[in-house]
Amino acid sequence: MNKRFEDTSNSSPGVADHAAGTDxxxxxxxxxxxxxxxxxxxxxxxxxxxxxxMIRNMTHHEAxxxxxxxxxxxxxxxxxxxxESKAKFSTWLYRIAHNVVYDWNRKRKIxxxxxxxxxxxxxxxxxxxxxxxPATSDEPDQVMVHGELRVKIEQALGKxxxxxxxxxxLKDVQGLSYKEIADVMxxxxxxxxxxxxxxxxxLQTLLKDEYENR
Numbered sequence: 158m159n160k161r162f163e164d165t166s167n168s169s170p171g172v173a174d175h176a177a178g179t180d181x182x183x184x185x186x187x188x189x190x191x192x193x194x195x196x197x198x199x200x201x202x203x204x205x206x207x208x209x210x211m212i213r214n215m216t217h218h219e220a221x222x223x224x225x226x227x228x229x230x231x232x233x234x235x236x237x238x239x240x241e242s243k244a245k246f247s248t249w250l251y252r253i254a255h256n257v258v259y260d261w262n263r264k265r266k267i268x269x270x271x272x273x274x275x276x277x278x279x280x281x282x283x284x285x286x287x288x289x290x291p292a293t294s295d296e297p298d299q300v301m302v303h304g305e306l307r308v309k310i311e312q313a314l315g316k317x318x319x320x321x322x323x324x325x326x327l328k329d330v331q332g333l334s335y336k337e338i339a340d341v342m343x344x345x346x347x348x349x350x351x352x353x354x355x356x357x358x359x360l361q362t363l364l365k366d367e368y369e370n371r
Contacts (some may be wrong), residue, residue: 182200183242186240190237190240191246209223210330212257214311214314214318215323216258225257236253243336245337248337249358251337251341252343255323255341259319270345271308310360310364313360314360317359317360321355323342324338324342324349324353325353327342335349
């Protein structure tokens, strides 16, 4: 676990077979909880793209997103012996990612002494390996339209509060259920639905204003 998302392509056949399945998290978890790092690396391989994409969209900092994703999986490794079947492994990882990003944001705010950090509004391109990277057409004009739309959406997301941005990403990008989001954010279903409603309204307003001001 010392390397950044270590390549597990040379893992044993047993671990590779586990990783190929769609519902084999539990088998891998049972092996990893006994200290098998190959099984855990297979779990990392299965979930790292979604965790990275989630953190990248929350922070808008690609380099930091890699480091924070690594921190998530290190924390998950240390906490794995205590993991139980009360939630899906992916939901558990999102909860850890939620806490890691909030800690990161809190430290940044302390360092900046309350000054607005304009970097949060930057519209860097999403990493090519990100699960949220939109598919592009072979037509140059279509590529340009999709790229412009993505930038506008990223900029609009950056203007939401942390809670509203996260709930939109968890629901509309990662596809979690309301209950899973409530578990990740450690809040109630009502709060999740309320945040999502107001976040979507705010996004619509921001994107509409952007379109009308063109």
